[in-house]
Each structure stands twice: as C-alpha cells, then as structure tokens.
Amino acid sequence: MKMQYLRNVVSLRLDSEKCIGCGRCLEVCPHGVFVLAKGKSRIVDRDACMECGACALNCPVDALDVESGVGCAVGLLNTALGREGTCCGEKRACCCSE
Amino acid sequence: MLTPGGLETTAGPLVRVPTRWTWRDYLGAMAMRWGIGRDRYTVPPGLYAVGTPGEASPLVATANYKLSFDHLRRALAGLDAWVMVLDTKGINVWCAAGKGTFGTEEVVRRLAAVAAGRAVKHSTLILPQLGGPGVSAHEVRRQSGFKVVYGPVRAADLPAFLRAGMRATPAMRRVTFTLRERLAVVPVEAVQRFVPALVTMLLFFLAAGIGRNGYRVAMEQWPSLAVAVWANFLAGVVLTPMLLPALPGRAFAVKGAAMGLLTGVALWWLGAYRPVEGAAVALLSIAVCSFLGLMFTGCTPYTSPSGVRREMPWALRLQIAGAVAGLALWFVARFV
Incomplete structure (x- = not known):
C-alpha cells in the first residue's frame, strides 16, 4: 500500500527552463515523484516528496530546489527547544537501525 | 567477522569478505533491532574484495555500519566485486x-585513499540510491573522474541490477514501508519508551492515594492503572506502527489519536469505570497515543520536514490540552 503524508505542503520546485532532461532526479528519488516527458523532467506526485534533497543535490544544472531535511518530530522539537542536533544526534540514531 | 584470508589484487593485498552470514552476524543483526551496542557496530573503512575481483568488476560503495556492510556482502554472493x-x-x-x-x-x-583507479579500469562507481541525499554525482565525477551510477534502494536487488546492465526497475528505486519494515523499527522505539512508561505508571500509583479514600483503597486501583498505562504503551508503540496505513487521516497526530480513542474506549469498557474516570482514561489515552504517533514520524521513510512542521504546532497544543483535561478529570474522580 502506498503511504501518503500531508497534501500541498512540500517545498519542492522544478525549473523546467533549466532542466536538460538527464533523468538524474528519477534515478535518486525514492518515491517516484518525477517522470521524464518530452526530454524534460516533470513532477507527477508532488505530495509523495519527503524532501530528502537527493534530486536537488544531484541535479547538474540546478533546476531543482527543495528545503531538505528529516521529517522527524523529535528532531524538529529539539531544534525548536534549542537543543543539539537533528533527529538522532551524531552517534545514537533513533530509527536509523536499518 | 572478516576472514583474514588476504587476496592479491590489482589494488594490492586486500581482505576478501565472505558472503555468508555466520551466527554472529545474525546475532548482531538481532541486537541492532533492539538498539543494543549500535555505537560500536562498525567496519573499518577501506576497500574489500568479494570473490576474485578484476579490473572490470563492479565497484560498489557502502557505509561502515556493519549491518549495511553485511546486507551488501550477502547480496553479492557468487559475484566478483569491489x-x-x-x-x-x-x-x-x-x-x-x-x-x-x-x-x-x-x-x-x-x-583516492584506496587507489580505486588502480583496482578498476572502468571508472564507474555504484552508490546505493539512498546515498543520494548526501552525494552530488556530478561533483564526484568532476573531482575524482569516477562516474556515479545509483544502484537499487535494497542491496538484495543488486545482482538483478548488475545483470540488467546497471539498470534498475522502478520497483528497485522505490522505498517501501511494509508491515515487516514497520515492525522492524518497533523494538528500538519500545526500548526508548519503556522507562518513561514505567515512571508514568509509578507516578499514577503515587497519585492514586490522593483523595478521600487514601492509600488503603489506592492499592486496589493499582492493577487497573498498570493495565491502562501498558495498554497505551502497546497501542502507541506497537499497534500504531502496525496499523499505520489503516488508521484514518494523513497527519500522524490524527492516526495516533484514533488509536488512542480505540484504546480509551476499550479500557473504559473493560475497566467498567465510572463516567468521570472513564472519560479521564479516554482523554489521556487519546493525548498520549496522538503524541506517540507524532513522534513516530521520525521512523518512517516518507514524512517530509515541511509536513511535520505543519502538523506539530496544532497537534502539540491539542495533546497538551487533552492531557491536562484528562488529568484534571482523573483527580476530580478521586473525590466524587
């Protein structure tokens, strides 16, 4: 079953003018957000984006932009409270056991 | 873990790693599931040989978390690779x-450190797809001359990926969150939530003495208090992840609250509480399970930070309000 998180909240942006259709974003995206059509990448499932940032980092022409991070309430709460670190801290990773 | 059998290769003498897991590897994997000794479960960084790799053999990278390494070497059984x-x-x-x-x-x-250019002649580096959020493929190429190809999400798909000429099927590119995968993250969560749950139970035991009946009657309430606390533990830590896709709503606070409502109603029904007490138990269950649901966002492979940021402020307010109201009712029930 496909898991779906909140609608219309993701910060992902694609600049089609810049896109050269190399397909790197399709390769790295773990949620099938993009398809290649007419030599350009296109966002087809925006709400599936988890903002991991892989597409933007791997886009050779800077056509993608996303405020990347980890979707973890513990981490965001820690940040809000001015405590150290993201979700897991450097060593002890809460859910990073896989 | 690593058999010392040194192997003479184009990159010099290397350690050849076995592709079969021993009982120690299985034991280690089990310990990791429970978060035991995770900080020390590592492999020395460097280059290793699987089979008898040559200049044309694939070069695959991984992390030095031993479980990542173990999954990779097991997947490469029967192949020659770096x-x-x-x-x-x-x-x-x-x-x-x-x-x-x-x-x-x-x-x-x-x-550069492992002289990968001496080991292989093809200049292609296979990275796990999930390394993507940290690596810029074109930058690696510019700085090292190695062309990055992203392999499948799961190491187990590597042989098929290689056979297909380094092409991944759409399914190989997708992260899933199956029941099995959801259950896999439960033990670590359970270990983390155990002490808070225990402390909560003890605080309720102490507080139960407050009221017109004092501690003589309070002791009689301990079993039902213990049941209520551990039912919520089970619901929030085990059942919410298990039933995640079936729970209503998209927000995790809502999914958790639904689980809490179910738990609260079940407790009320089983515990034959008086209305004030039953309402208190239900409110507290909803607040606690909703909070645990929100906390579970970090364990899922599909929640975005923007999404969590959107649901967290209103969710936390409602959870605190629910908990305060529930506690107030529970104390009122001590006196009526």
Whole structure:
C-alpha cells in the first residue's frame, strides 16, 4: 500500500527552463515523484516528496530546489527547544537501525 | 567477522569478505533491532574484495555500519566485486547521507585513499540510491573522474541490477514501508519508551492515594492503572506502527489519536469505570497515543520536514490540552 503524508505542503520546485532532461532526479528519488516527458523532467506526485534533497543535490544544472531535511518530530522539537542536533544526534540514531 | 584470508589484487593485498552470514552476524543483526551496542557496530573503512575481483568488476560503495556492510556482502554472493566502505561514523547509508557523512567529500576522499583507479579500469562507481541525499554525482565525477551510477534502494536487488546492465526497475528505486519494515523499527522505539512508561505508571500509583479514600483503597486501583498505562504503551508503540496505513487521516497526530480513542474506549469498557474516570482514561489515552504517533514520524521513510512542521504546532497544543483535561478529570474522580 502506498503511504501518503500531508497534501500541498512540500517545498519542492522544478525549473523546467533549466532542466536538460538527464533523468538524474528519477534515478535518486525514492518515491517516484518525477517522470521524464518530452526530454524534460516533470513532477507527477508532488505530495509523495519527503524532501530528502537527493534530486536537488544531484541535479547538474540546478533546476531543482527543495528545503531538505528529516521529517522527524523529535528532531524538529529539539531544534525548536534549542537543543543539539537533528533527529538522532551524531552517534545514537533513533530509527536509523536499518 | 572478516576472514583474514588476504587476496592479491590489482589494488594490492586486500581482505576478501565472505558472503555468508555466520551466527554472529545474525546475532548482531538481532541486537541492532533492539538498539543494543549500535555505537560500536562498525567496519573499518577501506576497500574489500568479494570473490576474485578484476579490473572490470563492479565497484560498489557502502557505509561502515556493519549491518549495511553485511546486507551488501550477502547480496553479492557468487559475484566478483569491489566493496568500498566509507567512513560514516557507524551510521547506515540513508541516515548518514542525511547528515552528509555519506557525502561527496567522503566518496572523493575514499576513492583516492584506496587507489580505486588502480583496482578498476572502468571508472564507474555504484552508490546505493539512498546515498543520494548526501552525494552530488556530478561533483564526484568532476573531482575524482569516477562516474556515479545509483544502484537499487535494497542491496538484495543488486545482482538483478548488475545483470540488467546497471539498470534498475522502478520497483528497485522505490522505498517501501511494509508491515515487516514497520515492525522492524518497533523494538528500538519500545526500548526508548519503556522507562518513561514505567515512571508514568509509578507516578499514577503515587497519585492514586490522593483523595478521600487514601492509600488503603489506592492499592486496589493499582492493577487497573498498570493495565491502562501498558495498554497505551502497546497501542502507541506497537499497534500504531502496525496499523499505520489503516488508521484514518494523513497527519500522524490524527492516526495516533484514533488509536488512542480505540484504546480509551476499550479500557473504559473493560475497566467498567465510572463516567468521570472513564472519560479521564479516554482523554489521556487519546493525548498520549496522538503524541506517540507524532513522534513516530521520525521512523518512517516518507514524512517530509515541511509536513511535520505543519502538523506539530496544532497537534502539540491539542495533546497538551487533552492531557491536562484528562488529568484534571482523573483527580476530580478521586473525590466524587
């Protein structure tokens, strides 16, 4: 079953003018957000984006932009409270056991 | 773990790693499920041989978390390949990529350190797809000359990926969150929530003495209090992840609250509480399970930070309000 998180909240942006259709974003995206059509990448499932940032980092022409991070309430709460670190801290990773 | 059988290769003498897991590897994997000794479960970074790799054999990178390494070497059974282990401080590929330790800089540095250019002639480096959030493929190429190809999400798909000429099927590119995968993250969560649950139970035991009946009657309430606390533990930590897709709503606070409502109603029904007490138990269950649901966002592979930021402020307010109201009712029930 496909898991779906909140609608219309993701910060992902694609600049089609810049896109050269190399397909790197399709390769790295773990949620099938993009398809290649007419030599350009296109966002087809925006709400599936988890903002991991892989597409933007791997886009050779800077056509993608996303405020990347980890979707973890513990981490965001820690940040809000001015405590150290993201979700897991450097060593002890809460859910990073896989 | 690593058999010392040194192997003479084009990259010099290397350790050849077995592709079969021993009982120690299974035991280690089990310990990791429970979060035991995770900080020390590492492999020394460097280059390793699987089978008898030559100049044309694939070069595959992974993290130096031993479980990541173990999954990779097991997947490569029967193949000849080079395995380059990056220094990710013992963290798995995806989490390390998120932190940037599985990153462009480390890939470039490690390629040079292990003289990968002497080992292979093809200049192609296969990275796990989930290394993507940390690595910029075109930057690696610019800085090292190695062309990055992203392999499948799961190491087990590597043989099929290689057979297909380094092409992944759409399914190989997708992260899933199956029941099995959801259950896999439960033990670590359970271990983390155990002490808070225990403390909560003891505080309720102490507080139960407050009221017109004092501690003589309070002791009689301890079993039902214990049941209520551990029912919520079970619901919030085990059942919410298990039933995640079936729970209503998209927000995790809502999914958790639904689980809490179910738990509260069940407790009320089983415990034959008086209305004030029953309402208190239901409110507290909803608040607690909703909070645990929100906390579970960090364990899922599909929640975005923007999404969590959107649901967290209103969810936390309602959870606190629910908990305060529930506690107030519970104390009122001590006196009526």
